[in-house]
Amino acid sequence: MRCPYYTGAEYHLQITPGAGFPAPAIINVKVRVLEVFEPITISPVLKVALATEPLSTDLPPVLVLKVYDRRYAKDLRAFYDIPDPSAETEEAFRTWASSGPGSQRTLDEWERKRRADDELDIEPSTEETEAYLAALLASYHENEVHIYERMVSMQGNEIPRFFGRTRFIIETDKAQSDEITDAEVPGILVEYVEGTRLDNLSIDALSPALCQKCVDIVLAFGDRGVLNRDVRLENFIVPSSPEVSTSGSEIRRDVVMIDFAQARLRGEDEDDERWKGEKWSTDEEGAIGYVLQKKCGWDYKPTFRYLVPAED
Incomplete structure (x- = not known):
C-alpha cells in the first residue's frame, strides 16, 4: 500500500481555525505537498503550498501540515513490532473496528487493558495494537493543539503560528484507491519556518x-x-x-x-x-x-x- 504522503500529492483539507487566527468557523482549502520531511518517525510532517483558487484566506502560501496517522508512525510501529500496513491488514482492522466496542476505548482504557494483559501474559492482537496506536496518536494531536492554544502569545515569535486543526476531505472518485488519505486522521496546520x-x-x-x-x-x-x-x-x-x-x-x-x-x-x-x-x-x-x-x-x-x- 503506497503511503499517501509524498511530494506532489494534493489534498483537500477542512480547517477548524485555532486561537490567534481570525477566520470563519470552517475553511476548505486545497494544498500540494512540496516536501516530506524525512525521516518520518512518529508523525508525517509535510511542507505544503496552498493550491486554492482564488486565494480567499489569510493563510500564507507555504505552510506545514502535520498528520497523526498510526499507519505511518514508523518508530512506534517498530517499537510495538507491527508490520507496515497493507490493503489486507487495513481491511481486517476496519472490519474488526466496526464489529465491536474495542476501537472506541480511550487511551487511558487501552493502557489499563494492556497492563492487565501484560500481567496475565496475554499478547494483544494486531487489531488491538492498531487501535491503541490510533488512540495514542489522537492524544498527541490533542496535546499539540492544547499547547499551541495555551502559548498563543508566543506564536509567530518563539513558536510557529498555529492556524488550526485539519481533516482530510476525501474525494468521491478516489474512494476506492489504496493510496488515499483517511478522513479520520487528524492534523494541524502551522507556520513554515525556513x-x-x-x-x-x-x-x-x-x-x-x-x-x-x-x-x-x-x-x-x-x-x-x-x-x-x-x-x-x-x-x-x-x-x-x-x-x-x-x-x-x-x-x-x-x-x-x-x-x-x-x-x-x-x-x-x-x-x-x-x-x-x-x-x-x-x-x-x-x-x-x-x-x-x-x-x-x-x-x-x-x-x-x-x-x-x-x-x-
Whole structure:
C-alpha cells in the first residue's frame, strides 16, 4: 500500500481555525505537498503550498501540515513490532473496528487493558495494537493543539503560528484507491519556518545569547503550565533570514521551538508539590542547557527552579 504522503500529492483539507487566527468557523482549502520531511518517525510532517483558487484566506502560501496517522508512525510501529500496513491488514482492522466496542476505548482504557494483559501474559492482537496506536496518536494531536492554544502569545515569535486543526476531505472518485488519505486522521496546520535545526548548526554559530534564548523558551513554557517530555536540539529551528511583516517591517526571530506532541498542560488537580516533582524529574531546562554545554562549551547555569527539597 503506497503511503499517501509524498511530494506532489494534493489534498483537500477542512480547517477548524485555532486561537490567534481570525477566520470563519470552517475553511476548505486545497494544498500540494512540496516536501516530506524525512525521516518520518512518529508523525508525517509535510511542507505544503496552498493550491486554492482564488486565494480567499489569510493563510500564507507555504505552510506545514502535520498528520497523526498510526499507519505511518514508523518508530512506534517498530517499537510495538507491527508490520507496515497493507490493503489486507487495513481491511481486517476496519472490519474488526466496526464489529465491536474495542476501537472506541480511550487511551487511558487501552493502557489499563494492556497492563492487565501484560500481567496475565496475554499478547494483544494486531487489531488491538492498531487501535491503541490510533488512540495514542489522537492524544498527541490533542496535546499539540492544547499547547499551541495555551502559548498563543508566543506564536509567530518563539513558536510557529498555529492556524488550526485539519481533516482530510476525501474525494468521491478516489474512494476506492489504496493510496488515499483517511478522513479520520487528524492534523494541524502551522507556520513554515525556513532555517536550520539546532543540531545541524555549526558550533561557531551557537552563541551564548542563542543558547540562553533556547533555555528561556523552555522556561517560558513552564511558567505557563506546560510540561514537555520532548525537549531536544532537533526541535529548535534557527531562522535563516529575517521575515517581513504585513506592514513591511522586518521580524527578527532568534530561534523557534517546534513539536509539542509529547507535551501536556498542568492538571487542574495537580498541586505544587506534584507539579514541581514532574518538572524536576523531566528537567526540560537541562535537556537543552546541558546538551548545548556539551556541544559547544556554553557556560550553562541551571536555575533549579523546580528543585524538590530533600525530605528530612
